[in-house]
Amino acid sequence: xxxxxxxxxxxxxxxxxFSLRKDIVRLLSKAYAVxxxxxxxxxLSWILENANIAKKESLAICQDTGLPVIFIEVGKDxxxxxxxxxxxxxxxxLAYSKNFLRPFAVLPLARKSPSYxxxxxxxxxxxxxxxxxxxxxxxxxxxxxxxxxxxFNPTVSLAExxxxxxxxxxxxxxxxxxxxxxxxxxxxxxxxxLLLAKKALLGRIDFPNKDKFLDNLEKRLLKKINALNIGxxxxxxxxxxxxxxxxxxxxxxxxxxxxxxxxCHALRSAGRRFKNIITDEK
Amino acid sequence: MVKxxxxxxxxxxxxxxxxxxxxxxxxxxxxxxxxxxKGKKKLPLDLKNQIIYYCGPTKAPxxxxxxxxxxxxxxxxxxxxEPILKMGIAAMIGKGxxxxxxxxxxxxxxxxxxxAPAGCGALLAKKVLSKKxxxxxxxxxxxxxxxxxxxxxxxxAIDSRGxxxxxxxxx
Numbered sequence: 001x002x003x004x005x006x007x008x009x010x011x012x013x014x015x016x017x018f019s020l021r022k023d024i025v026r027l028l029s030k031a032y033a034v035x036x037x038x039x040x041x042x043x044l045s046w047i048l049e050n051a052n053i054a055k056k057e058s059l060a061i062c063q064d065t066g067l068p069v070i071f072i073e074v075g076k077d078x079x080x081x082x083x084x085x086x087x088x089x090x091x092x093x094l095a096y097s098k099n100f101l102r103p104f105a106v107l108p109l110a111r112k113s114p115s116y117x118x119x120x121x122x123x124x125x126x127x128x129x130x131x132x133x134x135x136x137x138x139x140x141x142x143x144x145x146x147x148x149x150x151x152f153n154p155t156v157s158l159a160e161x162x163x164x165x166x167x168x169x170x171x172x173x174x175x176x177x178x179x180x181x182x183x184x185x186x187x188x189x190x191x192x193x194l195l196l197a198k199k200a201l202l203g204r205i206d207f208p209n210k211d212k213f214l215d216n217l218e219k220r221l222l223k224k225i226n227a228l229n230i231g232x233x234x235x236x237x238x239x240x241x242x243x244x245x246x247x248x249x250x251x252x253x254x255x256x257x258x259x260x261x262x263x264c265h266a267l268r269s270a271g272r273r274f275k276n277i278i279t280d281e282k
Numbered sequence: 283m284v285k286x287x288x289x290x291x292x293x294x295x296x297x298x299x300x301x302x303x304x305x306x307x308x309x310x311x312x313x314x315x316x317x318x319x320k321g322k323k324k325l326p327l328d329l330k331n332q333i334i335y336y337c338g339p340t341k342a343p344x345x346x347x348x349x350x351x352x353x354x355x356x357x358x359x360x361x362x363x364e365p366i367l368k369m370g371i372a373a374m375i376g377k378g379x380x381x382x383x384x385x386x387x388x389x390x391x392x393x394x395x396x397x398a399p400a401g402c403g404a405l406l407a408k409k410v411l412s413k414k415x416x417x418x419x420x421x422x423x424x425x426x427x428x429x430x431x432x433x434x435x436x437x438x439a440i441d442s443r444g445x446x447x448x449x450x451x452x453x
Contacts, residue, residue: 039437042297046399046435054404060340060350063403063423100341100349102423111310114422142355142377142400173451175355175378177401233400233437234378234448266401 001131001275008272009091010098012136013068015270017060017101020051023206024181024267027242031179040237044179047232047265058099062266065101066138068092068119071202071271075129078276085121092119092136101138122195135202135271143180143264146172149194152256161186161258162221168260169225169241174234177264181205182225182244185259187251193259200245201263202271209246218244232265289372289394292438294445299433300396304335304375305416308354310424312362319365326417327426329369336376338423339413340403348410348429350403353377356395360384367391379448380440389444396436397447409434 002008020028025048032044054061070092074080093116096104105118148168152161165184172180185196209215221244231237242265251257292298305327307315318325336356340349356376363374363384373393377400380388388395398406412430419425439447 039295039297043399046402046405050399050402050405053408054350057346057404058343059346059404059407061404062401063338063340063350063352064354065340065350100343102338102340102349113420114424140401145355170452173379174397174400174448175357177377230451233397234451235437264401 001273003276004134004274006091008274009088009134009136010095012134012270012272013092013095013101014058014099016136016138016268017065017099018058019055020061021267021269023204024242024265025051026206028179028265031239031242035237035239037231037235037237039235040231040239043232043235044239060101061268062140062264063102064140064142065096065104066140066268067104067144068096069137069139069198070119070121071133071135071137071199072121072123073129073133074123074125075131075133076127078132080123080132085123088134089119089121093117129273131273131275133271133273135269137198137202137269139198140264140266143172143176143262146176146262147194147197148260149190150258151190152258154254154256156256158217162224164258165221165260166224166228169262170228170230172262173230176262177266178230178234178241179232179239179265180241181263181267182221182241183261183263184244184246185261186246186256187249188257190257190259192249193257194261195259196247196249197259197261200247201261201267202269203245205243205245205267214246214248218246290392290442292394292441294438294441294447296438298436298438300436301432301434302333302430304333304429304431306335306337306339306427306429308336308338308424309358310421311418311426312359312366314418316362316365319369325369329366329371331370331372333373333375334366334371335429336374339427340423342413346407348407348413351407351410351429352403353398353400356380363387367393375436379451379453380446381453385440385444385446388440389442392442394438394442395440397439398434398436406434
């Protein structure tokens with residue numbers, strides 16, 4: 001593990017925006033190889049070519065370079081100060097501006113000129129990990145706008161939850177840039193379910209879920225979603241989603257929150273684990 | 283592209299390579315344009331026979347004409363389409379479905395709606411030959427730019443007869 005230096009944040013911002021994640025490229029390439037719908041295959045070839053150009057030329061994979069979401073996971077016996085966190089946010093802003101990425105935030109009601117201030121930061125504590133993990137997740141709003149939350153009754157059937165997820169994907173449609181990765185968070189409070197859904201997008205999407213029950217559910221949902229015939233650019237075919245990823249957490253006896261956070265095919269994130277964080281960088 | 287040079291012959295689902303000029307305009311630019319139209323004010327650009335591209339590019343790196351420049355979600359512009367169509371635009375480019383009302387308006391005004399490869403802004407940047415700021419500079423990425431494009435890949439999503447590539451997917 002290395003110490004965090006000033007340039008590390010910029011490297012993460014660049015990696016996230018210019019280099020499509022390897023697991024995504026792998027699943028997209030697999031989809032391209034097996035897709036038989038000609039139009040969908042063409043769309044997949046554009047997506048793969050786009051990823052190559054972006055990486056080679058340091059161009060943003062998508063012009064929507066997102067609202068950057070910063071995940072900080074503090075491991076066992078580690079601590080992080082408020083000024084360190086503010087410094088990380090500042091480095092993200094500087095890296096966006098320096099690398100010609102899009103100004104990412106406006107005041108929600110005034111909607112004046114967009115600026116580089118307003119990244120979203122989540123801090124978590126994980127006693128099972130060492131060091132401090134920092135992940136930059138530029139979340140585009142074509143897909144973010146299709147997020148869903150439903151507060152189910154505790155006695156709801158699994159089939160009803162599955163229907164809600166399938167309907168949400170249908171509603172997302174071609175606007176949210178399929179093939180998607182579907183992040184699902186089940187449990188906790190309303191805010192917690194949606195945050196879990198977003199976190200579900202951060203792990204390797206080509207790995208099976210360690211929980212056997214959830215793994216089966218993910219596979220069943222993926223099969224149903226890929227039977228919707230939406231496909232890349234809405235042109236049909238067998239690839240409306242690349243993966244479904246589910247995370248769960250304990251919840252209240254009176255409820256069952258289900259949050260859905262959809263990612264477009266340009267699922268971008270870059271993370272790295274650091275040993276203690278320097279606070280004095282200006 | 284002008285209305286008598288083949289636009290009406292295109293059919294939903296057809297793929298074309300477009301070379302010519304497009305004007306970028308998305309949410310805030312549409313809001314401003316429609317306010318000007320409703321206030322009977324002079325527009326900062328002549329929309330007649332022009333193509334509107336729903337796009338807010340990233341900034342151009344120093345050695346490039348433009349940054350990443352793919353389409354944004356068209357349905358957010360649905361509520362602005364009628365007054366913009368009345369100004370005589372030839373076509374719209376974006377991504378995703380349109381409302382039933384927009385479909386009917388496209389048919390009424392003999393316009394067309396194209397979709398460009400969504401989430402492929404780096405690939406599309408390579409098809410842009412020039413970029414010129416037209417108006418609303420204060421909107422940053424949402425300003426109106428005139429782009430000259432070459433062999434820009436497009437799919438006809440709604441043709442001038444109102445046929446819709448996405449009809450099967452509902453609204």
